Amino acid sequence: MSTSQSNPKPSRPAPFSLRLTTEEREQLEAQAGSMPLASYIKSVVFTDAAPKYRKRTKPTVAEQRLLAEVLAKLGATRSANNLNQIAKAIHQGTLYVDDELEADLNGAIARLLGCA
DSSP, X not given: OOOXXXXXXXXXXXXXXXXXXHHHHHHHHHHHTTSOHHHHHHHHHHXXXXXXXXXXXXXXXXXXXXXXXXXXXXXXXXXXXXXXXXXXXXXXXXXXXXXXXXXXXXXXXHHHTTOO
């Protein structure tokens, strides 16, 4: 006769759920900064010296405009596709950078930034 013994896994405690208002969650997310929300809550609850993380900052209007301008210029050229090919070659370890390629890359950057 064979008896089948089940070897139950140790059970984990059930997850804890916390309901927050929209305002409470926004406040917690702002306080957590770049830290995951659950980690931040644990750090505050379980230690008096909770780590301080930098707050998330939104880009300024000037930064957003500059980024939009750079992206528009990049989109108006084939540079994005060419950069993708260069990045692929770098990741594969097959990009050979000689003086000519370096000059071409520097020229492309200058043109993109409007320096040339």
